[in-house]
Amino acid sequence: MEITTEKTADLLIARLRGRLDSTWCPAVRDALAGYVKAGEHRIQLDMGAVDYISSTGLRVLLATFKQLKAVNGRFSISPASPAVTDTLSLAGMDMLLAPAPVAAPSISPVNASAGAPALAPAAPVGQPFSTSGLRGELFTLPAGPALAVRLVEPVPTAGSLAFPAGTFGLGVGALGVTVDDCEGRRGEFIAAGGCAAYQPTDGANRPDFTVSEGALIPQARLLSGLTGTGDFTRLLRFDAPPEARTVSLTALAAAVLHIAGTGSAAFVAVTETAGLVGAALRRDPTLPDTGGAGGRFAFPEIRDWLSFTGERSFRDTTTLLVGVVARPGAAGALAPQLRPLSPAADAPVGHVHALIVPYRPLQKGYMELAPMVSALFDGAPPQALLHLLGDPRGLSGAGESDFNRGAVWLAPFTP
Amino acid sequence: MLTLTGLRKTFNPGTVNEVRALQGVDLTIEDGSFVIVLGMNGSGKSTLLNAVAGTFIVDTGRIELAGHDVTRWPEHRRAKLIGRVFQNPFSGTAPNMSIAENFALAARRGQSRGLGFALSKDLMAPLRDRVASLKMGLEDRLDNAIGSLSGGQRQALTLLMATWLKPELLLLDEHTAALDPKSGDQVITLSEEVIGRDKLTTLMVTHSMQQAVSLGDRLLMMHRGRVIHDFSGSAKKRLRPEDLIDLFDEIRRRELLDESAATMLQSLYV
Ligand SMILES: Nc1ncnc2c1ncn2[C@@H]1O[C@H](COP(=O)(O)OP(=O)(O)O)[C@@H](O)[C@H]1O
Ligand SMILES: [Mg+2]
Numbered sequence A: 001m002e003i004t005t006e007k008t009a010d011l012l013i014a015r016l017r018g019r020l021d022s023t024w025c026p027a028v029r030d031a032l033a034g035y036v037k038a039g040e041h042r043i044q045l046d047m048g049a050v051d052y053i054s055s056t057g058l059r060v061l062l063a064t065f066k067q068l069k070a071v072n073g074r075f076s077i078s079p080a081s082p083a084v085t086d087t088l089s090l091a092g093m094d095m096l097l098a099p100a101p102v103a104a105p106s107i108s109p110v111n112a113s114a115g116a117p118a119l120a121p122a123a124p125v126g127q128p129f130s131t132s133g134l135r136g137e138l139f140t141l142p143a144g145p146a147l148a149v150r151l152v153e154p155v156p157t158a159g160s161l162a163f164p165a166g167t168f169g170l171g172v173g174a175l176g177v178t179v180d181d182c183e184g185r186r187g188e189f190i191a192a193g194g195c196a197a198y199q200p201t202d203g204a205n206r207p208d209f210t211v212s213e214g215a216l217i218p219q220a221r222l223l224s225g226l227t228g229t230g231d232f233t234r235l236l237r238f239d240a241p242p243e244a245r246t247v248s249l250t251a252l253a254a255a256v257l258h259i260a261g262t263g264s265a266a267f268v269a270v271t272e273t274a275g276l277v278g279a280a281l282r283r284d285p286t287l288p289d290t291g292g293a294g295g296r297f298a299f300p301e302i303r304d305w306l307s308f309t310g311e312r313s314f315r316d317t318t319t320l321l322v323g324v325v326a327r328p329g330a331a332g333a334l335a336p337q338l339r340p341l342s343p344a345a346d347a348p349v350g351h352v353h354a355l356i357v358p359y360r361p362l363q364k365g366y367m368e369l370a371p372m373v374s375a376l377f378d379g380a381p382p383q384a385l386l387h388l389l390g391d392p393r394g395l396s397g398a399g400e401s402d403f404n405r406g407a408v409w410l411a412p413f414t415p
Numbered sequence B: 001m002l003t004l005t006g007l008r009k010t011f012n013p014g015t016v017n018e019v020r021a022l023q024g025v026d027l028t029i030e031d032g033s034f035v036i037v038l039g040m041n042g043s044g045k046s047t048l049l050n051a052v053a054g055t056f057i058v059d060t061g062r063i064e065l066a067g068h069d070v071t072r073w074p075e076h077r078r079a080k081l082i083g084r085v086f087q088n089p090f091s092g093t094a095p096n097m098s099i100a101e102n103f104a105l106a107a108r109r110g111q112s113r114g115l116g117f118a119l120s121k122d123l124m125a126p127l128r129d130r131v132a133s134l135k136m137g138l139e140d141r142l143d144n145a146i147g148s149l150s151g152g153q154r155q156a157l158t159l160l161m162a163t164w165l166k167p168e169l170l171l172l173d174e175h176t177a178a179l180d181p182k183s184g185d186q187v188i189t190l191s192e193e194v195i196g197r198d199k200l201t202t203l204m205v206t207h208s209m210q211q212a213v214s215l216g217d218r219l220l221m222m223h224r225g226r227v228i229h230d231f232s233g234s235a236k237k238r239l240r241p242e243d244l245i246d247l248f249d250e251i252r253r254r255e256l257l258d259e260s261a262a263t264m265l266q267s268l269y270v
Helices: A025-035 A055-069 A082-090 A249-259 A332-337 A369-375 B045-053 B100-106 B119-133 B151-163 B179-196 B207-213 B231-236 B241-256 B260-270
Strands: A001-006 A014-019 A043-053 A074-080 A129-132 A135-140 A146-153 A169-177 A187-192 A194-198 A210-212 A219-229 A235-241 A262-276 A277-283 A306-308 A319-327 A347-360 A384-386 A403-410 B002-011 B019-029 B034-040 B060-065 B082-085 B169-173 B203-206 B216-222 B227-231
Touching: A001 A055, A014 A025, A025 A055, A043 A055, A043 A082, A043 B034, A055 A074, A074 A082, A129 B119, A135 A403, A169 A194, A169 A210, A169 A319, A169 A347, A187 A219, A187 A277, A187 A319, A187 A347, A187 A384, A210 B179, A235 A249, A235 A369, A249 A319, A249 A403, A262 A369, A306 B241, A319 A332, A319 A403, A332 A403, A347 A369, B002 B045, B019 B045, B019 B060, B019 B227, B034 B045, B034 B207, B045 B060, B045 B082, B045 B169, B082 B151, B100 B119, B119 B151, B119 B203, B119 B227, B151 B169, B207 B241, B216 B241, B227 B231
Parallel strands: A014 A043, A043 A074, B034 B203, B034 B216, B082 B169, B169 B203
Antiparallel strands: A001 A014, A129 A135, A135 A235, A146 A219, A169 A187, A169 A219, A187 A194, A194 A210, A235 A403, A262 A319, A262 A403, A277 A306, A277 A384, A319 A347, A347 A384, B002 B019, B002 B060, B216 B227
């Protein structure tokens, strides 16, 4: 089996030559998965020189077809050898045999059903955008209520907070309404797009989450952190610039502040992730100290309280980020919750939480925040929740989180 | 029942080679429970089993087995209650003695009757049956020196000897780690069978994730001389090898959190 590729303006053409049998399926599956991870959502598979395809081979093709269909991409087989055409037809998989590729749908098609020519609002059109650390496409979103960000008051008896669409939050807390729901299990918390998740500290090894459904809206009690309400004003679809392989969290935060045009901004992002560095609580912070003179952040007691990734982790995952960032000195009342994202003196300060889900490719172009976020909770459940950190310890440190590409919704706010 | 309370053991105290191998182990193991012990190298698994077996006397703490306080009992006295199989197929048996003589020694454990009785047909008939059930063809070689057998055959026989008198407690310390995979599987199957049949209270140390999830009704994870995870009942049944790998990853991350990382976290984590 030989696999060669050719890039055209809006397609990746992959040519196979030989037999697609069980010996070669893993290689072809890995090759196709590699293209998708590299951001190729429009793939044409040339199977004109493939003289045999087994059912394992069919499964590989079908999986890629479904994966790309889910993100408005395209996967088609053209040309196909007679053997491939016959096998696909017999298997009822004719839909993979597309006659010819059509142009990329840059905006979602307008639904004009017969007799009711109601026009859906046109999706915003993006403008090219680039800074030193990333490049992409910037969309201006319809105006709505201005964004406001608040510190969570550290009052243990404060009531629960609701996180419907149009709000976001990050900090330490637990899903639930009563104190009993949360007692002994508070941990890293994140909320956006009507969905909320936290990493329980009661021994559960996976985050717990609630997704808005009908009248059900996530409720949580937070010990500390930041919450926000209002609309995001911009959407940035970003990619790594040609000279870099990934986009660092600092570069992303700097771009967010640059686009917001103010000293402070909040964002929600969905990213295809290259690696994450962060920490997460192991124990509910309201529990008593485990002993030791220096308190819970002293070494080695800190090992009981915090888990630290120690190196860049969660490579090739998909991530939901919620963050509040500011230029140094511009954090105002929120300063207690913000920390430098990297050691450079002019680096933004911020507080960013990340929910990690198994890898899935992200649809290109314009996207709505709430459906995109709730789609992350479909399928395989979240793996982990981290408070992201930029480890400044040079070579011995873990460095910072970075991303292959993603979508970030952002807005300025006045602290 | 085995009850361990506050067990501590430090090797070479006050020297540069000081190792705090057990740092406070509290554990109650019910009769008939089959407990898997996992942990990284040096986490104290063997030291825990040795403390129970009486290889050394613990610095502090209390060991109760089958209603006896055995904390101060010497090893040979505890051996009447405990059967052991080690990793090394060449320990625990006398290599120059025959299979039958080795069994006789095992059968004599804790009894005053002499070797003569043990080699009598009272012992030999059931022994032959039992060895035949191993399907290793050893029943016709009972007079051969045990040292002439393969590692797998020796471990199988050692296990039979260790459990011949239905001990109050069976200690297995990586008893298949030195075997080839096929012999290892055979010895594991035999272990399951013996433990299940006689409902033996068992502590088994293993490095195999597969064995750890498929065997036993309880799983302990040790780290730096402590039990840091304890799964039983449905929580044990639910464990998959991936979950154990996650737990090991978690331990590795814990180790990466050193003093300099702690300083960094103090300033950056909110
Ligand atoms: N007899 C001994 N003398 C000195 N140190 C020992 C002795 N036995 C074990 N240790 C040390 O105690 C620690 C725990 O060892 P061990 O219980 O054998 O670990 P494990 O079985 O989990 O691999 C190790 O650091 C080991 O070097
Ligand atoms: Mg945090």
